[in-house]
Amino acid sequence: MAGAKQISALVWPALITLTLVIAGCENDLRDIKKISASEVNKPLEEYTDVDVLYSDSAYVKAHLTAPLMLDYDKVKNPYIEMPKGVKVVFYDKNMQPTCTITADYGIRHEKEKLIELRKNVVGTNAKGETFNSDELIWDENSKTIHSDKLVHVRMADGSLTDGTSFVSDENLEHWKLNQATGIIHVNSQDVPQQ
Secondary structure, eight states: OHHHHHHHHHHHHHHHHHHHHHHHHHHHHHHHHHHHHHHHTSOSEEEEEEEEEEEETTEEEEEEEEEEEEEEOSSSSOEEEETTOEEEEEEOTTSOEEEEEEESEEEEETTTTEEEEEEEEEEEETTOOEEEEEEEEEETTTTEEEESSOEEEEOTTSOEEEESEEEEETTSOSEEEESOEEEOOOOGGGSOOO
16 A cells, blocks of 8 residues: 555656646647747838839830838738838830829739729829829739729819729820719810800
8 A cells, every 4th residue: 555655646746747748838839829820920021122123025014112012922812012102103115104103002912913002192194194092003914003992183284083983094094083073174265155
């Protein structure tokens, strides 16, 4: 009986120690998983003073600049974020600028080839028309710029137009507003006399 008490006196401390070690490992594994999960959401690369040319069929079609670019390419849907602003200049085949768009924030969805420009978005085309919105989306596949947000347009002659949504080609040359309202300047010489 004395031998059994001696064995149980040795077994209990060993069992308690083993339980604590296993519990400690579980906590460590949970901590490792938390750290790994938080690392996945961090950018793989961080770039400053970014200068990128987009080309199509050997022609430069756009020039993007941004003070900061964060590349999240290890997530399920890779994206590039430009949290400190972005500027995009579009060009024709003769490398002449056709329009410029600036925004306080930009994000490029890699798989979809979409660039969302948000916050204080201002676009200007070659005709001198200016487009203001909280969001414009450049779709590289369809070569269009669109928005489902309110867009305010100031034409070269000072006329103003607002629309609830917007679609255009990449050059902001051929555009359309939905549910448009505005103030249009009319030259009195163009109005037929009665």
